[in-house]
Amino acid sequence: FMPNLVPPKIPDGERLDFDDIHRKRMEKDLNELQALIEAHFESRKKEEEELLSLKDRIVRVQPSPLWLLPPCPCGHSATAPSPRAEEEARKKKAFSNMLHFGGYMQKSEKKGGKKQTEREKKKKILSERRKPLNIDHLSEDKLRDKAKELWQNIHDLEAEKFDLQEKFKRQKYEINVLRNRISDHQKV
Template sequence: DIHRKRMEKDLNELQALIEAHFESRKKEEEELLSLKDRIEQRRAERAEQQRIRSEREKERQARMAEERARKEEEEARKRAEEEARKKKAFSNMLHFGGYMQKSEKKGGKKQTEREKKKKILSERRKPLNIDHLSEDKLRDKAKELWQNIHDLEAEKFDLQEKFKRQKYEINVLRNRISDHQKV
């Protein structure tokens, strides 16, 4: 009887061990599947991020190529205008001599300064071509414009500070000169 009880006890313990073993094995398999799922999900996320990055890079390259082409076109147009202006000036010199240009130069100094300013402003101020842009690209363009304004304001501030400093230094030097002349 004791022998049978001991065998039953051993059998129960063995069954408990077997069940515990299968339970832990089942948990390990579930964890392994979960880990595989997470790895696959991360791999998919990384692939998606890489795809988005490469897409953005392609868009950036396309924008840069478009910008280069536009700048080259603009430069070609400016060269053509400059060439036409030179030809016109040369033909004017041939037809009218130097007299007409001398009279134009006397009164035209302010005009040329104004033209220089207009030229500089037209070079700085690029036309906004935003009709074809998507919402994300519009946000990017807005950020780019904001950054441009920020940079210009910073440059303006730096120049104003430099001007104030130079003005102060000039006043100090003038005072020193006047002090030396008194002595």
């Protein structure tokens, strides 16, 4: 059962200025796009500065080879690890772990690949269903026809949605009945 829907009425007396609406929408989209571009470039600039500072720190922190170190006057051997060398080794290890984190992320993405493909399928289906709305060049009568066509399309989709929901409810009920039968059968 589908409720009787009525298509929206377009007033006869008023003339809508679709060019003005389209122009305003385009200006809004352009402003949003410019803001996004500016934000992207600012974040990119900050990231590059951080990367350069990290590279400088790495170059400064890297220990020099042991044969270049002057002999220690206190009698300690140069090969014994100092607390500073241990800290540097720990930092290097942490940095290398950060570099290998990308491989870990790829493995975790492969595990969740099924969800990703389901999303991609849904996007593909929706992009096929959605058609571009080219109404800029249409006259008033053709716009009315287009509105009726879109309304009919919505009506069909709502009817299909309702049918699928009812089918789902029926299948869920049947599954519950069958489960009850199985559990009753296993008790005997």
